[in-house]
Amino acid sequence: MTDHHDSAPAASRRGGDGSPWEAVLHDPARAEGAVLLGLAAARLGRAEAAIRWFRRAARLQPGWADAWAALADACRRAGRRREAAGAFAMLLSLSPADGAALVNLAVLERAAGHPRAAVRRLRRALALDRRQAATWNNFGNALRDLGATAQAAAAWRTALALDPGQADALGNLGGARRDQDRFAEAGVLLRRALALAPQHAALHGVLAYALSGEGRLAEAERACRRALALAPALADPLCTLGLTVQRRGGTDALRWFDRAAAASPGHPLARFNRGLAELESGALADGWANYACRFAAGRAGRERRFSIPEWRGEPLAGKRLFIWREQGVGDELLFASCYADAIRQADQVVIECEPRLLPLFARSFPKAIVRAEQPLRGRALVETVDCDLHSSAGSLPRHLRGGLADFPPRSSWLFPDPARLLERRQQLDGIGGDLRVGIAWRSQLMTLERQWAYLPLDDWGPVLGVAGVTFVNLQYDDCEAEIQRAEARFGVPIYELERLDLKNDFEGSAALTANLDLVIAPANSVAELAGALGVPVWRFGARDWTHLGSGVRPWYPSMRVFHPRAGEPLSAALGRIAAELRRAAALACRAGAEAPGPRPPARPVRRTHPQAPSPRRH
The missing domain is CATH 3.40.50 (Rossmann fold)
Structure with a gap:
C-alpha cells in the first residue's frame, strides 16, 4: 500500500511578484491567475481543465515552483504518471529540498518499474526529515520491489513506531508475513490495519489471501466479497476469490479470473490463474498461452533475459x-x-x-x-x-x-547408471516379501498453504498394514523420528539404504527407485522421478492442472492417480490405495510361490525398527 504527499500550492500563498491572489483572479494572462483558475477547475472536478491552466502558469512563469507543484499534483491525481513525473522533476530542480515532491516522484518511479531510482529519492527525503511515517512506508515498498524484504520490514516497523495508526504500513507488514506463509501473524496485523481503515478495500483483499493460505476458505471468500463491495474492480481480491471458489469445488472460478483481467488488463496473476484452470479442464491452447504469465505473476523462478530470441514454435531444423x-x-x-x-x-x-x-x-x-x-x-x-x-x-x-x-507413448525418459542399478539391486536382495514398495509422504517445501496436499506418515496405517509388502523409505529430508514412530505404531519395518543421500544423490535415488516394484507418493519429486524412470507409481492428492483435463497424468504412462472424491478427506485416497495394494501383494505372493529357487542372500541394508533403532546414516 502506498502513500503520497500533497504538493499543490496553498491558497494563501502570494504570487511570484508579491501581488495578492485576489488581484489576479480574473487575469489568466498572468501565472497567478492561471493557477487560481486551475485550482477552481480542480475543485469543480474538471481535471483536464485544471491541468491546462496549470500548464499555462508553468509556461508563463517557468521558475515558479508552486505552478509546477500544482501541475504535478493534478497530473498525478488524473493518472497521467509520465507528465506528473516530469513536473515533479522540474519542481525538484527549482526546490531540491522539497520532501513531498521527492516522495511523490519516488511513488511514480516505482509504478514505472524503477525501484532503484525510487529508493534513491526516498533516501534523500528521509535525510531531510526522518519523522515522516508515510515516507518510511514508501521506502519499505521500494525496498520490497528490490527483493530486500528484511530491510523493507524494518522500514515499515519504523513507520509504525512513528505513527501506530499507519494502516498502510500495517497492511504492508501483514502482506510480507503472508508472502512468508506466516498466515496467522499476517491476519493479526491485517485486522489491526482494518480496525484503523475499515473501508480500505485492498487490505480486505490481502486478508482474504492470508485466510485462504490458512485453509479458512469460507472466511477468505467473505473477505474477498467485502473488498469487492468497496472496490468492484480490484483485481487481486477477484483473483483470490476465483482461487477460493476453485478450492471449495465451485465451477465458476474462471469468471472471477476473467473479471480480474477485465478490471486490470494484462493482470498477470489473473491470466496465470485462468491458465491453470484452462489446463486443468483440458483447454490446452489457451491454457498454455496464459501459463506463460507465470514469471510476471511471481509463480515461477526469476525470468532470465538473453541476447537471443525466445523459441516460439518455429521450425528448429538447423537451429x-x-x-x-x-x-x-x-x-x-x-x-x-x-x-x-x-x-x-x-x-x-x-x-x-x-x-x-x-x-x-x-x-x-x-x-x-x-x-x-x-x-x-x-x-x-x-x-x-x-x-x-x-x-x-x-x-x-x-x-x-x-x-x-x-504425448508420445514412451515409457520413460530418464535412465539410471547401470553400475549403481546393480549395486542397489544387490543391497535390496533378500529383504522382506515379494513386493517392494517405496514410500514418500511430503514435499521438501512444506508451507501452510501446501500442507493440505500431504498426509503425515502417522496417517499411513491402512497402507503400512498391508501384509506381504516390503516398504522402502524414499522421503529425502530428516524423517528418522517419523519413521521410528510409524514402525512402533504399526509394527512394520521401513527399510533405508546405508550411505545413500536421498536429497542430493539423484543417481543413487534413481537406481534405488528403478529397483522397486512400486512407488507410492504425493505431489513431490519422488513421484515425478519414479514416473520419469518408468517405475509404476501411485500418486495421491487433489486433481491439478498437470492432469490436463484427463483422468491420468499424461506425462507419465507408468503413473496411476488416486484422488479424494468430493467431500472426502485426503486420507480416503490412501484407503483406496491400501485396497489396491492388498490385491497387488496377493498377486506378487502367488507369482513368488510359483517362481523356482530361493531369493539371493541379503546385502547391507539398514532397517529402522521400533525395538532396535539405529542412527540415520547416508
Missing part, C-alpha cells in the same frame, strides 16, 4: 536451442519429458539443469549438451549463450504438447 530450468526439481523432471522431442527437431540442444541432476540428464539425453545451472549471482543481466534460440523448460509444452495426442 541450436538453449533450454533452461525455471522451477523446482519435480517440475523440471516433468518438463524434461519434452526434451527428447526438442532434441529430435533441433540441430543441437543445450540443456541447463539443476546441478544434482547433471549426471542423470547427461546419460538420458546423450545427443544434447547438458550442463549445470549457473549460480544466480554470476549471471549477467542479459545472458549470452552460443545458441540461436532459448526456451524455459515450462514453455516447451506450449509448442510440443498442444493436445493429449502429442
Whole structure:
C-alpha cells in the first residue's frame, strides 16, 4: 500500500511578484491567475481543465515552483504518471529540498518499474526529515520491489513506531508475513490495519489471501466479497476469490479470473490463474498461452533475459536451442519429458539443469549438451549463450504438447547408471516379501498453504498394514523420528539404504527407485522421478492442472492417480490405495510361490525398527 504527499500550492500563498491572489483572479494572462483558475477547475472536478491552466502558469512563469507543484499534483491525481513525473522533476530542480515532491516522484518511479531510482529519492527525503511515517512506508515498498524484504520490514516497523495508526504500513507488514506463509501473524496485523481503515478495500483483499493460505476458505471468500463491495474492480481480491471458489469445488472460478483481467488488463496473476484452470479442464491452447504469465505473476523462478530470441514454435531444423530450468526439481523432471522431442527437431540442444541432476540428464539425453545451472549471482543481466534460440523448460509444452495426442507413448525418459542399478539391486536382495514398495509422504517445501496436499506418515496405517509388502523409505529430508514412530505404531519395518543421500544423490535415488516394484507418493519429486524412470507409481492428492483435463497424468504412462472424491478427506485416497495394494501383494505372493529357487542372500541394508533403532546414516 502506498502513500503520497500533497504538493499543490496553498491558497494563501502570494504570487511570484508579491501581488495578492485576489488581484489576479480574473487575469489568466498572468501565472497567478492561471493557477487560481486551475485550482477552481480542480475543485469543480474538471481535471483536464485544471491541468491546462496549470500548464499555462508553468509556461508563463517557468521558475515558479508552486505552478509546477500544482501541475504535478493534478497530473498525478488524473493518472497521467509520465507528465506528473516530469513536473515533479522540474519542481525538484527549482526546490531540491522539497520532501513531498521527492516522495511523490519516488511513488511514480516505482509504478514505472524503477525501484532503484525510487529508493534513491526516498533516501534523500528521509535525510531531510526522518519523522515522516508515510515516507518510511514508501521506502519499505521500494525496498520490497528490490527483493530486500528484511530491510523493507524494518522500514515499515519504523513507520509504525512513528505513527501506530499507519494502516498502510500495517497492511504492508501483514502482506510480507503472508508472502512468508506466516498466515496467522499476517491476519493479526491485517485486522489491526482494518480496525484503523475499515473501508480500505485492498487490505480486505490481502486478508482474504492470508485466510485462504490458512485453509479458512469460507472466511477468505467473505473477505474477498467485502473488498469487492468497496472496490468492484480490484483485481487481486477477484483473483483470490476465483482461487477460493476453485478450492471449495465451485465451477465458476474462471469468471472471477476473467473479471480480474477485465478490471486490470494484462493482470498477470489473473491470466496465470485462468491458465491453470484452462489446463486443468483440458483447454490446452489457451491454457498454455496464459501459463506463460507465470514469471510476471511471481509463480515461477526469476525470468532470465538473453541476447537471443525466445523459441516460439518455429521450425528448429538447423537451429541450436538453449533450454533452461525455471522451477523446482519435480517440475523440471516433468518438463524434461519434452526434451527428447526438442532434441529430435533441433540441430543441437543445450540443456541447463539443476546441478544434482547433471549426471542423470547427461546419460538420458546423450545427443544434447547438458550442463549445470549457473549460480544466480554470476549471471549477467542479459545472458549470452552460443545458441540461436532459448526456451524455459515450462514453455516447451506450449509448442510440443498442444493436445493429449502429442504425448508420445514412451515409457520413460530418464535412465539410471547401470553400475549403481546393480549395486542397489544387490543391497535390496533378500529383504522382506515379494513386493517392494517405496514410500514418500511430503514435499521438501512444506508451507501452510501446501500442507493440505500431504498426509503425515502417522496417517499411513491402512497402507503400512498391508501384509506381504516390503516398504522402502524414499522421503529425502530428516524423517528418522517419523519413521521410528510409524514402525512402533504399526509394527512394520521401513527399510533405508546405508550411505545413500536421498536429497542430493539423484543417481543413487534413481537406481534405488528403478529397483522397486512400486512407488507410492504425493505431489513431490519422488513421484515425478519414479514416473520419469518408468517405475509404476501411485500418486495421491487433489486433481491439478498437470492432469490436463484427463483422468491420468499424461506425462507419465507408468503413473496411476488416486484422488479424494468430493467431500472426502485426503486420507480416503490412501484407503483406496491400501485396497489396491492388498490385491497387488496377493498377486506378487502367488507369482513368488510359483517362481523356482530361493531369493539371493541379503546385502547391507539398514532397517529402522521400533525395538532396535539405529542412527540415520547416508
